[in-house]
Amino acid sequence: MTAIVSVKNLRKAYAGGFEALKSINLDIQEGEILALLGPNGAGKTTLISTICGITTPTSGTVTVGGHDTQTDYRAARGMIGLVPQEISLEPFETVFSTVRFSRGLFGKPRDDAKIDEILAQLSLADKRDNKVITLSGGMKRRVLIAKALAHEPRVLFLDEPSAGVDVELRKDMWEVVARLKASGVTIILTTHYIEEAEAIADRVGIINKGQILLIQDKAELMAQMGKKQLRIDLAVATPDIPAALAKYELQRAPDGRSLTYTYDTNGPRTGITTLLNDLQSAGLQMTDLQTQQSSLEDIFVGMVKEEA
Amino acid sequence: MNLNAVKTIYVHEMRRFWRTITQSLVSPVLSTSLYFVVFGAAIGSRIDQVEGVGYGAFIVPGLIMLSVMTQATSNASFGIYFPKFTGTIYELLSAPVSFLEIVAGYVGAAATKALFIGIIILLTAFAFIDIQIAHPLAMIALLMLTCISFSLLGFIIGIWAGNFEQLQLIPLLVITPLVFLGGSFYSISMLPPVWQTITLFNPVVYLISGFRWSFFGVADVSIGLSLLAITAFTAACLGFIWWIFRTGWRIRQ
Numbered sequence: 001m002t003a004i005v006s007v008k009n010l011r012k013a014y015a016g017g018f019e020a021l022k023s024i025n026l027d028i029q030e031g032e033i034l035a036l037l038g039p040n041g042a043g044k045t046t047l048i049s050t051i052c053g054i055t056t057p058t059s060g061t062v063t064v065g066g067h068d069t070q071t072d073y074r075a076a077r078g079m080i081g082l083v084p085q086e087i088s089l090e091p092f093e094t095v096f097s098t099v100r101f102s103r104g105l106f107g108k109p110r111d112d113a114k115i116d117e118i119l120a121q122l123s124l125a126d127k128r129d130n131k132v133i134t135l136s137g138g139m140k141r142r143v144l145i146a147k148a149l150a151h152e153p154r155v156l157f158l159d160e161p162s163a164g165v166d167v168e169l170r171k172d173m174w175e176v177v178a179r180l181k182a183s184g185v186t187i188i189l190t191t192h193y194i195e196e197a198e199a200i201a202d203r204v205g206i207i208n209k210g211q212i213l214l215i216q217d218k219a220e221l222m223a224q225m226g227k228k229q230l231r232i233d234l235a236v237a238t239p240d241i242p243a244a245l246a247k248y249e250l251q252r253a254p255d256g257r258s259l260t261y262t263y264d265t266n267g268p269r270t271g272i273t274t275l276l277n278d279l280q281s282a283g284l285q286m287t288d289l290q291t292q293q294s295s296l297e298d299i300f301v302g303m304v305k306e307e308a
Numbered sequence: 309m310n311l312n313a314v315k316t317i318y319v320h321e322m323r324r325f326w327r328t329i330t331q332s333l334v335s336p337v338l339s340t341s342l343y344f345v346v347f348g349a350a351i352g353s354r355i356d357q358v359e360g361v362g363y364g365a366f367i368v369p370g371l372i373m374l375s376v377m378t379q380a381t382s383n384a385s386f387g388i389y390f391p392k393f394t395g396t397i398y399e400l401l402s403a404p405v406s407f408l409e410i411v412a413g414y415v416g417a418a419a420t421k422a423l424f425i426g427i428i429i430l431l432t433a434f435a436f437i438d439i440q441i442a443h444p445l446a447m448i449a450l451l452m453l454t455c456i457s458f459s460l461l462g463f464i465i466g467i468w469a470g471n472f473e474q475l476q477l478i479p480l481l482v483i484t485p486l487v488f489l490g491g492s493f494y495s496i497s498m499l500p501p502v503w504q505t506i507t508l509f510n511p512v513v514y515l516i517s518g519f520r521w522s523f524f525g526v527a528d529v530s531i532g533l534s535l536l537a538i539t540a541f542t543a544a545c546l547g548f549i550w551w552i553f554r555t556g557w558r559i560r561q
Binding site for chain 2: 052053054055056073074075076077078080082084086087088089090091097101102103104105106107108109147
């Protein structure tokens with residue numbers, strides 16, 4: 001796979017000295033869905049705005065399909081569709097005419113059939129001639145997506161697509177995103193909902209305070225999350241781990257009153273039954289058992305906290 | 309050159325004009341008719357000729373200019389302020405369009421609307437007063453130049469304005485006084501000498517004078533100077549807009 005969007009040493013500092021982006025490096029592969037996860041004010045929107053041309057970078061470069069967004073902005077921007085976080089639409093325009101406006105603005109020749117096709121794809125066909133002001137919030141968000149797709153971009157940026165959207169509509173939005181991916185569009189979305197990243201992304205990037213802390217394949221992240229820990233509380237503290245239990249690679253709490261066993265829930269055998277048998281054989285008496293799973297949320301919260 | 313974008317913006321802006329055609333046309337036509345009745349017929353009948361032209365006819369160029377300047381400014385300022393207000397400006401900023409294309413679309417539409425209104429007022433004037441136009445081509449050219457230059461000014465105001473009040477402020481506080489004091493209803497030569505000199509600093513004087521020359525062949529300042537003034541004003545506005553897009557002043561972070 002080749003990178004369709006390539007961000008190099010991108011910095012954005014505002015006049016007041018606030019550094020919204022601190023040397024961001026990021027390659028986005030063609031055809032993938034990348035979720036940028038981060039708390040409010042992490043720099044997600046600034047990153048997207050800078051790639052799309054709304055915000056001017058302080059330094060660094062961005063290329064889209066090999067075109068520099070500063071020196072060759074026409075070619076670069078022509079490949080990008082942007083769905084902003086805020087619902088920004090002209091209230092008195094009809095759905096069709098506002099989408100047609102977007103297509104023309106991006107220099108594409110008028111093609112009403114194409115626009116109808118996009119509206120149908122987003123289940124907006126029956127709202128075609130309705131004024132924007134009469135639509136519900138969820139529908140307006142779809143109109144924003146339709147506008148962003150009107151010029152048939154190869155890369156789509158969705159800034160918080162499900163902010164302020166109820167659960168049902170959010171699921172709906174995920175389906176829309178899945179369909180877009182199937183049609184070959186590369187999608188970058190920002191979110192602060194971990195479930196959203198888990199549900200639809202191929203890769204997940206965690207961003208905080210203007211830096212990308214981690215960017216990883218979601219499957220790998222899920223594998224990490226597949227790790228579970230079993231804590232065994234002991235009636236009597238043990239000074240060390242009995243040799244018979246060495247193969248379990250147990251961790252002993254400093255006070256010796258509990259042991260922790262890490263296992264993979266995705267593996268064919270967890271090894272819990274034999275461990276419990278072996279513990280008994282070794283003469284250790286258990287008072288309690290506890291399991292816990294590290295989630296994307298734990299990783300996320302952990303990283304963001306570390307940074308703070 | 310993204311001609312499709314220019315066309316799209318232009319058509320989009322003109323659609324708003326057609327949607328509100330009644331209010332776009334009725335109010336300037338009505339207010340001009342009132343001016344004709346009050347200044348032309350009522351007061352004008354007591355005024356002798358000015359510069360050899362009947363007073364009713366004398367004020368026609370000034371009245372057209374008054375409406376055209378006000379309309380061009382308010383149309384253009386609203387046109388670019390509205391996307392800022394609704395937030396849809398993000399689309400203009402992220403589209404593959406240059407500043408010249410955005411300006412051509414918005415200013416082109418605003419200037420067309422103003423030109424349209426100017427012509428309607430001229431036709432209204434014909435209904436009230438018998439006028440001959442000495443230099444029709446020059447008249448159209450000057451009218452178009454004025455429409456364009458004041459639309460450019462309006463575009464700047466629309467970008468500068470942070471709210472609807474500010475949008476109204478410049479036309480109300482600056483343009484109306486300049487037009488009234490720019491010889492719309494009188495000849496500069498009617499003023500005391502000191503005021504004649506002061507008036508020469510009013511850019512609108514050159515526009516109205518040039519425009520009046522195209523009607524009656526008489527002018528307060530030479531037509532060459534008028535043309536130079538309009539060109540300089542247009543160039544200054546364009547230069548400022550170029551700077552706006554270069555620095556992102558009030559539109560880009």
